[in-house]
Amino acid sequence: MQFQKTPGWLDWYQGPSKPRFKLPVGAVDAHCHVFGPGEEFPYAPERKYTPCDASKQQLFALRDQLGFARNVIVQATCHGADNRALVDALLHSDGKARGVATVRRDVCDEELQAMHAAGVRGVRFNFVKRLVDFTPKDELMEIAGRIAKFGWHVVIYFEAVDLPELWDFFTGLPTTVVVDHMGRPDVSKPLDGPEFELFLKFMRQHPNVWSKVSCPERLSLSGPKALDGEQAAYRDVVPFARRVVEEFPDRVLWGTDWPHPNLKDHMPDDGLLVDFIPHIAPTAELQQKLLVDNPMRLYWPEQVKG
Numbered sequence: 001m002q003f004q005k006t007p008g009w010l011d012w013y014q015g016p017s018k019p020r021f022k023l024p025v026g027a028v029d030a031h032c033h034v035f036g037p038g039e040e041f042p043y044a045p046e047r048k049y050t051p052c053d054a055s056k057q058q059l060f061a062l063r064d065q066l067g068f069a070r071n072v073i074v075q076a077t078c079h080g081a082d083n084r085a086l087v088d089a090l091l092h093s094d095g096k097a098r099g100v101a102t103v104r105r106d107v108c109d110e111e112l113q114a115m116h117a118a119g120v121r122g123v124r125f126n127f128v129k130r131l132v133d134f135t136p137k138d139e140l141m142e143i144a145g146r147i148a149k150f151g152w153h154v155v156i157y158f159e160a161v162d163l164p165e166l167w168d169f170f171t172g173l174p175t176t177v178v179v180d181h182m183g184r185p186d187v188s189k190p191l192d193g194p195e196f197e198l199f200l201k202f203m204r205q206h207p208n209v210w211s212k213v214s215c216p217e218r219l220s221l222s223g224p225k226a227l228d229g230e231q232a233a234y235r236d237v238v239p240f241a242r243r244v245v246e247e248f249p250d251r252v253l254w255g256t257d258w259p260h261p262n263l264k265d266h267m268p269d270d271g272l273l274v275d276f277i278p279h280i281a282p283t284a285e286l287q288q289k290l291l292v293d294n295p296m297r298l299y300w301p302e303q304v305k306g
C-alpha cells in the first residue's frame with residue numbers, strides 16, 4: 001500500500017554523529033518508535049498523521065551507532081492499536097528490545113499473552129488531542145486492570161495543562177505509571193511555578209509514577225538546536241529535566257524519541273541528543289540509574305540481580 005506523508009513532514013536525520021558523551025555499558029534507549037514500513041505494516045486508518053517509514057533495521061542501526069545496548073519501542077499513534085510492526089521489531093531484536101503496545105478493550109488474553117512472549121511490557125494511553133480520538137476512561141481503566149495481571153505498566157502521554165483534569169484517573173491506575181516526556185511542561189513558565197510544581201507533586205505523592213526525561217527537541221522554545229555539533233542544545237529544557245532526575249533518580253528513563261514524529265522546526269542529530277544527557281544527569285551515578293538500572297528494572301527485571 002502506498003502512503004503519502006503528511007505535508008511538511010520532516011524525515012529523521014541521516015548520518016547522526018557519534019556522541020561525545022560515552023554512554024554507560026548496557027544503556028537503554030527507552031523511548032523510540034518504528035513506522036511501518038507502510039508497504040508491510042500499513043498505517044492505521046484512524047491515524048492523525050502519515051509519517052515517513054522508519055524500519056526496525058534502521059532503528060537497530062541507530063542503536064549501534066549511538067552506542068545503546070537496548071531499545072524500548074513504543075507503539076506510535078500512526079499505527080493505532082495494530083501492534084504488528086512493533087511486535088515484528090521485538091521478535092527480530094535478538095532480545096535487545098522490549099515494547100509498549102496500544103490495545104483496545106476487546107483485546108483477548110491470548111493476544112496479550114502473545115505480545116508478552118514477544119517482549120511487550122506495557123500499554124500506552126494517549127491524551128494528546130492532536131494525536132488520538134478520545135477513549136472513555138472506564139475503558140482505559142478496564143484495560144489497566146487486565147494488563148496489570150501480566151505485570152505490565154501504563155505509559156501516559158498528556159500535556160501539562162491537562163494534568164489537573166486527568167489527576168484522579170492517573171492516580172487511580174493500579175500499575176506503575178510512566179509519563180512520556182515529563183508531561184510536556186511549558187518551559188517558558190517558571191520552574192517553580194504552579195504548573196511544573198503540580199507535576200512534581202504528582203511524582204512526589206505517588207511512588208508508582210515514573211517519568212521519561214526525553215524530548216528536549218519537542219519542548220524547547222529558545223534553546224539552540226541539536227545540529228552542527230552543538231554541545232549545549234535546548235538549554236531552556238535542562239532545568240526542568242534536571243530537577244526531575246535529581247529529585248527522582250530511581251524513577252526516570254531516557255529515550256531518543258527517534259524517528260521524532262511531528263517535529264515542525266528541525267530534525268535533531270540524534271548523536272547530539274545523546275550529548276544532552278550529561279546536562280540533565282550530571283553525575284556518573286545519575287547516568288547509570290537513568291540509562292541502565294531503571295530501564296532494566298522496568299523492562300528486563302529477570303536480568304537484574306539481587
Ligand SMILES: O=C(O)c1cc(C(=O)O)oc(=O)c1
Nearest residue numbers: 075076077078131257261262
Ligand atoms: O508529540 C508527538 O507528536 C508524539 C507522537 C507520538 C506518537 O504518534 O505515538 O509519540 C510521541 O512520543 C510523541
